[in-house]
Amino acid sequence: xxxxxxxxxxxxxxxxxxxxxxxxxxxxxxxxxxxxxxxxxxxxxxxxxxxxxxxxxxxxxxxxxxxxxxxxxxxxxxxxxxxxxxxxxxxxxxxxxxxxxxxxxxxxxxxxxxxxxxxxxxxxxxxxxxxxxxxxxxxxxxxxxxxxxxxxxxxxxxxxxxxxxxxxxxxxxxxxxxxxxxxxxxxxxxxxxxxxxxxxxxxxxxxxxxxxxxxxxxxxxxxxxxxxxxxxxxx
Amino acid sequence: xxxxxxxxxxxxxxxxxxxxxxxxxxxxxxxxxxxxxxxxxxxxxxxxxxxxxxxxxxxxxxxxxxxxxxxxxxxxxxxxxxxxxxxxxxxxxxxxxxxxxxxxxxxxxxxxxxxxxxxxxxxxxxxxxxxxxxxxxxxxxxxxxxxxxxxxxxxxxxxxxxxxxxxxxxxxxxxxxxxxxxxxxxxxxxxxxxxxxxxxxxxxxxxxxxxxxxxxxxxxxxxxxxxxxxxxxxx
Numbered sequence: 001x002x003x004x005x006x007x008x009x010x011x012x013x014x015x016x017x018x019x020x021x022x023x024x025x026x027x028x029x030x031x032x033x034x035x036x037x038x039x040x041x042x043x044x045x046x047x048x049x050x051x052x053x054x055x056x057x058x059x060x061x062x063x064x065x066x067x068x069x070x071x072x073x074x075x076x077x078x079x080x081x082x083x084x085x086x087x088x089x090x091x092x093x094x095x096x097x098x099x100x101x102x103x104x105x106x107x108x109x110x111x112x113x114x115x116x117x118x119x120x121x122x123x124x125x126x127x128x129x130x131x132x133x134x135x136x137x138x139x140x141x142x143x144x145x146x147x148x149x150x151x152x153x154x155x156x157x158x159x160x161x162x163x164x165x166x167x168x169x170x171x172x173x174x175x176x177x178x179x180x181x182x183x184x185x186x187x188x189x190x191x192x193x194x195x196x197x198x199x200x201x202x203x204x205x206x207x208x209x210x211x212x213x214x215x216x217x218x219x220x221x222x223x224x225x226x227x228x229x230x231x232x233x234x235x
Numbered sequence: 236x237x238x239x240x241x242x243x244x245x246x247x248x249x250x251x252x253x254x255x256x257x258x259x260x261x262x263x264x265x266x267x268x269x270x271x272x273x274x275x276x277x278x279x280x281x282x283x284x285x286x287x288x289x290x291x292x293x294x295x296x297x298x299x300x301x302x303x304x305x306x307x308x309x310x311x312x313x314x315x316x317x318x319x320x321x322x323x324x325x326x327x328x329x330x331x332x333x334x335x336x337x338x339x340x341x342x343x344x345x346x347x348x349x350x351x352x353x354x355x356x357x358x359x360x361x362x363x364x365x366x367x368x369x370x371x372x373x374x375x376x377x378x379x380x381x382x383x384x385x386x387x388x389x390x391x392x393x394x395x396x397x398x399x400x401x402x403x404x405x406x407x408x409x410x411x412x413x414x415x416x417x418x419x420x421x422x423x424x425x426x427x428x429x430x431x432x433x434x435x436x437x438x439x440x441x442x443x444x445x446x447x448x449x450x451x452x453x454x455x456x457x458x459x460x461x462x463x464x465x466x467x468x469x470x
Contacts, residue, residue, distance in 0.1 A: 049388050052328050055335045055381050067327055069334040076327060092302055092311060093287050099304040099334075100290045106341060107351070114349045115366045116342070118373035127362045131350050138353035146290050153284050 003029035004061035006042040011225040012173075012218075014070045014105065015058040017098075020169040021074055023212040025081035031217065033057070071098045074166045083166040094160055097150075097167045104143045104174065108181070109226045111135050111233060121223075125232070132233040136185050140178075144193050147171060151195040158199070164206075171196060172203035177227035182234045238264035239296040241277040246460040247408075247453075249305045249340065250293040255404040256309055258447040260316035266452065268292070306333045309401045318401040329395055332385075332402045339378045339409065343416070344461050346370045346468060356458075360467070367468040371420050375413075379428050382406060386430040394434070399441075406431060407438035412462035417469045 003022065007015030015031075022029045032038040045066065046053055054068030060076070067073050075095050078084030084094045109117075114131040115124040150159055159167050175196055178186045190197055203209055212218055221227055238257065242250030250266075257264045267273040280301065281288055289303030295311070302308050310330050313319030319329045344352075349366040350359040385394055394402050410431055413421045425432055438444055447453055456462055 049384065052331070053385075054331070055338075055378070065324055065327070067331065069331045072327060072331045072334055075330075089300055092300070092307060095310075096287070096289070096302065096304045096307045099307055103290075103341075106338075110345070110349075110351070114345075114351075115362060116345070116349075116369040116374065118369050127350060130362075134351040134353050139351060143290075149284065150288075 001028070001063055003027060004032040005029055005058060006033050006038070006045065006061070007031070007058040009034045009039060010219065010222070012177075012221065012227075013058075013225050016173055016219075017070050017101075017166070017170045018058050018060065018073050018077070019217070020173060020209065020212075021077050021081070021083055021166045023217075024164070024169055024206065024208050025077065025083060026208055027077075027081060032061075071095065071102050074098055074170075078166050083164070083169075085161055085165070090161060094165045094167050097147075097159060098170060100143070100146070101167060101170045101174065104139075105226060107135060107139050107143075108174075108177070111181075112228050112230060121228070121230070128230075128233060132182075136182070136189070140189065141192070144174075144189075144196060148193045148195050151199060156195055156198070157202075164203075168199060169203060169209075172200050172209075175200040177221065180221040181227040181229050183229070184234045236263070236298055238262060239267040240264055240293060241268050241273070241280065241296070242266070242293040244269045244274060245454065245457070247412075247456065247462075248293075248460050251408055251454075252305050252336075252401075252405045253293050253295065253308050253312070254452070255408060255444065255447075256312050256316070256318055256401045258452075259399070259401075259404055259441065259443050260312065260318060261443055262312075262316060267296075306330065306337050309333055309405075313401050318399070318404075320396055320400070325396060329400045329402050332382075332394060333405060335378070335381070336402060336405045336409065339374075340461060342370060342374050342378075343409075343412070346416075347463050347465060356463070356465070363465070363468060367417075371417070371424070375424065376427070379409075379424075379431060383428045383430050386434060391430055391433070392437075399438075403434060404438060404444075407435050407444075410435040412456065415456040416462040416464050418464070419469045 005015065005018055007013060033042045042057060052066050058070055058073065059066055059068040060073045067076050078094065079086060079091065084091055111132040112121050112128050113124065114127040154160060158164055240250065240253055242248060268277045277292060287301050293305055293308065294301055294303040295308045302311050313329065314321060314326065319326055346367040347356050347363050348359065349362040389395060393399055
């Protein structure tokens with residue numbers, strides 16, 4: 001089966017967590033909304049009155065299913081492609097961690113959009129400065145310290161179990177994104193999370209991921225996505 | 236099996252979505268952190284170095300399992316207590332909607348905490364005013380309009396399928412909470428969501444829920460929770 005991934009063209013955004021899982025799995029998929037026709041199809045699917053119209057991208061068409069919400073898509077893919085444990089306890093645990101990553105992603109987004117997604121960054125620069133400060137003082141240490149602790153507690157190779165799961169891929173993306181958005185702050189912070197940095201490097205070196213990152217399927221970071229580099233937010 | 240729910244005592248918060256599901260199901264549970272001893276146990280479980288320590292409450296102890304993240308707990312309870320379809324497609328769809336409710340809950344929280352959860356409301360009054368304005372101009376209509384459309388498309392009784400699911404219970408709580416936090420704005424807005432108001436009333440009248448809401452197990456809304464009433468944010 002060929003999957004169709006639907007996500008805003010031109011940014012990594014939340015679609016990237018799904019792309020990394022599809023790429024690692026070597027799954028057959030198209031990044032459907034990167035053509036004009038695919039983009040129009042995406043809008044139609046969201047506006048459908050019947051069936052299961054998603055609230056927002058990303059969503060995945062898998063045969064007749066249309067699955068929305070990043071973590072929900074990964075829940076579906078994980079069990080099919082060996083990217084999550086099959087037994088219920090392990091499956092729920094990996095999903096729980098992915099939902100915690102989703103919370104972190106939203107807090108990262110809010111560093112540049114504290115007044116909400118409907119206003120431009122330029123209209124919320126001062127609150128964005130304050131929120132970025134709070135993020136690096138309190139939230140980043142709490143979230144990343146939590147994942148660092150789990151990694152250590154699990155032996156250091158993967159976040160859970162003895163094999164790579166989709167949440168390891170997502171944490172690679174978190175490190176990569178924070179390095180792009182906040183190079184100065186991240187440089188100072190990395191000494192606190194040696195385990196996560198190691199995990200990042202191991203994920204980047206995996207054969208499928210390595211090929212993907214060097215391909216034009218990997219969209220470059222930019223100031224339309226979740227991770228945005230604004231000099232004034234990075235000390 | 237007697238479940239143990241762990242959540243901050245004194246507020247409904249995110250724990251309430253789990254409580255509503257447990258109550259509707261007539262499940263045997265304790266609201267464990269409402270005693271001093273339970274609160275200490277909750278803190279210990281979060282600080283554990285081994286096993287599956289949750290990042291934050293709520294979490295549910297179910298036998299040997301410790302399950303965190305509200306939507307993940309509901310995913311687990313839904314299939315066990317007839318509060319979600321058993322087939323995969325329906326299960327994923329209800330979960331997807333619950334994750335969209337979770338996004339909405341966070342945006343509601345951010346109306347009074349746009350600069351992040353680590354600062355007091357009193358230190359972010361002006362940005363909170365602006366964010367509340369944006370929420371009611373753009374976000375509430377988008378989210379609630381989406382759920383209203385799904386309800387209509389599904390025949391008007393439930394959000395999905397032919398039976399009540401945990402996401403219907405959660406939408407009851409959204410209506411109830413918005414009425415508490417923003418009575419004026421909500422009074423003006425309700426004419427746009429007659430279906431959701433009807434759903435709210437039907438959930439409130441269900442025998443188990445009715446008994447629950449009248450009991451002292453239902454904590455009153457207050458200004459420590461997600462839904463807070465601040466006059467200056469309500470026009």
